[in-house]
Amino acid sequence: MTVTLSDTARQYIALFEDETGATAHDCVVLGDEDDDEKRVIFVVKPGEMGQAIGPGGKNVQSVEDQLGADVELVEDANTAATFVANALAPAEVHHVTISENNDTVAYAEVEQADTGVAIGTGGRNIETAKLLVERHFDVDDIQLT
Template sequence: MTVTLSDEARQYIGAFEEETEATAVDCLVDDEFDRLVFVVKAGEMPKAIGEGGETVQHLEEEFGRDVELVEDAPTAEGFVANALSPAAVYNVTISEMGEEDETVAYAEVAHEDRGVAIGKEGRNIKAAKELAKRHFDIDDIQLT
């Protein structure tokens, strides 16, 4: 699936890649929660985070926004699990249902991590849903 980026997102990705030397495949500009969510190429998270998280901290100072990272994955199931991180996700099942053939990801999350998966004011689950839609055409994510 092709992700279309705004000019603003492309500028953030350019600055991110220059600072981290990691590849960002997407950038969600979330004005509601004043943050940027970068989807980082699989295997490049250590470069993106930096030792002790120093690279992310520097980016937050540079951008004046919170910076969050999601590791890309080759499958929809892996991507949804990564998008809900750091919540412990045991299993993700993708199914199509309803008259409209809506694609829904059912994520089995540890009971004690449901709050982490949802996030304050729903911020984590909202970002996961938007990114899953953009990358795998998933219409909804349900926690089980």
């Protein structure tokens, strides 16, 4: 699946990679410049999450300061199931099943205590995960079980 990046997203990826030394495969900007809730989500190459975060969160904090936004990181994956689990982190996901009927739906089995974490305040986390998995794997929905 081809991911289309805006000019702003390309600029943010360049800044992210310069600051962290990690590779970003995607960048999604939610909110605008004047929005107090502006978030930037980077999809990081597998195995480079530690490098992206940096010691004590130093690298990601530097990117946040420069962008004036909250930065969230999701580790990329080769399969839709693994990507869904990564997108729902830090919630503990035990298993993901992809069902392809009329729509493609990912059923994620989440630790009961982590259901709130997976959903997030106002559904923020689950909606972000849905957006990313649709961009990368053509999955239409995520359902928590």
